[in-house]
Each structure stands twice: as structure tokens, then as C-alpha cells.
Amino acid sequence: MAKILILGGGFGGVVAAERLAEQLGDDHQITLVSRSRRFVFYPALVKLAFGKCTTKDISFDLRHAMLDRRVNFIEAEVARIDPSERKVTIAHGEVEGKLPYDYLIFALGRRLATERITGFYEHAQHLLNVDKAIQFGKAVSYFHEGHAVIGQCAGTRLPVPVYETAFALARHLDDKGERDRVKITVVSPGEFGLELGDYETTIRLKKALISNRIEIVSNFPTSSVTANSIATATGKTINHDLLMLLPPFRGSSAASYLGVTDSEGYIAVDPTMRVIGQERMYAVGDCVNFEGPKLGHLATRQSEVAATNLAAEIDGHEPLACYSHEIKLVIDEAGANSLYLRKNLWNDAPGVIKQSRVWSWAKRAQKEYWQVKHA
Numbered sequence: 001m002a003k004i005l006i007l008g009g010g011f012g013g014v015v016a017a018e019r020l021a022e023q024l025g026d027d028h029q030i031t032l033v034s035r036s037r038r039f040v041f042y043p044a045l046v047k048l049a050f051g052k053c054t055t056k057d058i059s060f061d062l063r064h065a066m067l068d069r070r071v072n073f074i075e076a077e078v079a080r081i082d083p084s085e086r087k088v089t090i091a092h093g094e095v096e097g098k099l100p101y102d103y104l105i106f107a108l109g110r111r112l113a114t115e116r117i118t119g120f121y122e123h124a125q126h127l128l129n130v131d132k133a134i135q136f137g138k139a140v141s142y143f144h145e146g147h148a149v150i151g152q153c154a155g156t157r158l159p160v161p162v163y164e165t166a167f168a169l170a171r172h173l174d175d176k177g178e179r180d181r182v183k184i185t186v187v188s189p190g191e192f193g194l195e196l197g198d199y200e201t202t203i204r205l206k207k208a209l210i211s212n213r214i215e216i217v218s219n220f221p222t223s224s225v226t227a228n229s230i231a232t233a234t235g236k237t238i239n240h241d242l243l244m245l246l247p248p249f250r251g252s253s254a255a256s257y258l259g260v261t262d263s264e265g266y267i268a269v270d271p272t273m274r275v276i277g278q279e280r281m282y283a284v285g286d287c288v289n290f291e292g293p294k295l296g297h298l299a300t301r302q303s304e305v306a307a308t309n310l311a312a313e314i315d316g317h318e319p320l321a322c323y324s325h326e327i328k329l330v331i332d333e334a335g336a337n338s339l340y341l342r343k344n345l346w347n348d349a350p351g352v353i354k355q356s357r358v359w360s361w362a363k364r365a366q367k368e369y370w371q372v373k374h375a
């Protein structure tokens, strides 16, 4: 019997556990460790901030979901991984101590490197978790006039909620009859766009923002934040009365001392999702070092590949399943201008772009589908 340990209860960890349970049956022991027993559907956090759904609508109890699939669940903090002993130290939870494993799947996501932006912790709002989304929603409800600045820092690796927040705020103010009293600015650290080398998407996104009277400021790498302004290291400043700023991302701290990460802390994996230089260790999701944005559907596809290969390894076969880096994203909240983009970042084929209200409905349906399929 093999002991399989999955670290992280997000998109990557949950799908890896489900696929392994399906493929391996009862013969092996699968355990998932995560710091919270609630799975949160992050792509719905913009809707949560704007009061379009509740926390209950976008989360479910991981322990029940895992036990239904015969996967053990431990609510605890991953403190240390020791690949030479094949043990993981867990702390601050219902079980503490060292857990042995035969195979490991690392799915601990990314870290918010707020310390890289002076004043971020004290003054900036974001919406990358439930509490922060609710806090930002409160700030929106008190905001009636002035300058709203919505942006991301260099290294954020998640453009979707920036644009969705700007569109949602424009609509919220329209509904309240306050749009004329507010200027909305979207701030990008580099050239404006999704940074996917896709010119057509950039143009369409720009048009959608302009038609919603949202100003675009490019090449503004925010390096500091105060209660009423953001600034770059070269002294450019923008004043704000409401700020939603996504901080830089970095790889998970739990991988930082394993000697498997790049300069930003992301884990080097090959297309089979095996960690380069380690045996019996896979990594999936936001924690890996693939280029481009960090997205939930990439995490789930990487997990399917990792689970198939891990099951093959246990059966004594070569892990042959390979991941291909095809991005699919929807920028919602823009009504008929909502955008869908599909593009493979590992080849030169042009992306497929579609624009219609249907993509907004599709994104909503995807959330319902997730809850039904995985809760």
C-alpha cells in the first residue's frame, strides 16, 4: 500500500485527490492536508465583494467532500518537507508531527508578497481571499465620489479580477446613479493588456474599458502605497479615494528551501508535473514555474496529469501523460463586452477570442458546476 500525501486544498489539491481516488481505489492511502477545511471558489470573489453572492454560495466543506471519496483530510499547517526522509512536518492543526509519504503532490498555491510594496499592509485593499473581498465590498458601499484606482503590481500574475473589479464598480455606480461623480482608473505595471502576447484581446479589452469610461494608466509599477496615493520608485504618483491593488505573487514559502525553485520561488516541474530533481514528488497549480497568469483551470488540468502519472508510477509504469499550457480565461462583469480568450502559451498559434454576454453566463455556470461536482 502506497501512502500519498497531497499538500493544499485548493483547485490543484482537490482535483488531484479526486482523480487519485478514482484511479487507485481502496488499495492505497490518500491524505490531503490544508490549513482550512473550507474550499473557496476564488474566481467568484469579485461577485462576493459586490454583494452578488454569499460566502456560503462559493465555498464548501472539504472534509466532507474528501471523506465521501475515501480521502483522509487533515486541517493543519504544512511547516516543513523533508524529501530525503519522505516526511512532512505539520503543525498548528488537529494533528501535529511528521507524516510519512511514498508520493507527494505539492499544491500549496502562491504567496502574496505584500512586503515588497511599502505601505501595502497598512493602506492597500485587495480581494484575493474571502475576508479581504468582504472588506473591499464594505469600502465600496461607503464610496460615493472621487477617484477609484484598481490595479496590479509587477509580478501579480492575475489580471482577471483587476478588470472584473473595474467593470463591476462602473456598473455598481451606474445602478446607484453615482457614475458621474467617480473617476475609475485601471493601473498596469507594464504595457496595458493581459501580457499574453495577444494583440486582439488587448484591443478589445481596451475598447470595453473605454466604453465604460474607465481610464487606463500603463507602465506604472507601484512601489509604495499611502492612505490616499500610490507611487512608483521614480516618483510618479496617483491619488485615490478608493484603492483595490493586487500585490506581487511569489511561490509558496514551504518550497523555498528544497532547492527546486526559480528566483521568484516557483517550483520547476517538467510537463509530466514531476518536480525536477526530486523523486516521487509532483507539483501543480499556482506554485509551479510555468509562464503567464496563474489560473484555476490550469491547476485542475495539471492535477489530472499529475494524478495519472502518479497512479502509473505506483503500478510500475512510466509516467507518460503530459500537460500542455493552454490558457482559457473569461473576463466577466462587462455585460455584452465580457471576453473569452483561449491561447496555448507553448506554441505560436493565434488565440481564440470571443466577446458576448454568454461568457458572463458561462462563468456563472462554471461556479455552479464546480460546487455540484466537487462539494
Ligand SMILES: Cc1cc2nc3c(=O)[nH]c(=O)nc-3n(C[C@H](O)[C@H](O)[C@H](O)COP(=O)(O)OP(=O)(O)OC[C@H]3O[C@@H](n4cnc5c(N)ncnc54)[C@H](O)[C@@H]3O)c2cc1C
Pocket (backbone or CB within 6 Å): 007, 008, 009, 010, 011, 012, 013, 033, 034, 035, 036, 041, 042, 043, 044, 045, 046, 076, 077, 078, 079, 107, 108, 109, 110, 127, 128, 129, 158, 160, 161, 252, 254, 284, 285, 286, 287, 294, 295, 296, 297, 298, 299, 329, 330
Ligand atoms: C479574485 C480571484 C479571481 C480569480 N479568477 C480566476 C478566473 O477567472 N479563472 C481562473 O481560472 N482562475 C482564477 N483565479 C485563480 C485561481 O483561483 C487560482 O489559480 C487557483 O486557486 C490555484 O489553485 P491552487 O490549488 O494552485 O492554489 P490555491 O487555490 O491557492 O490553494 C492552495 C491551498 O493550500 C493551502 N495552503 C497554503 N499554504 C499552506 C500551508 N503552509 N499549510 C497548509 N495549507 C496551506 C491554502 O489554504 C489553499 O487551500 C482567481 C483567483 C482569485 C483570487
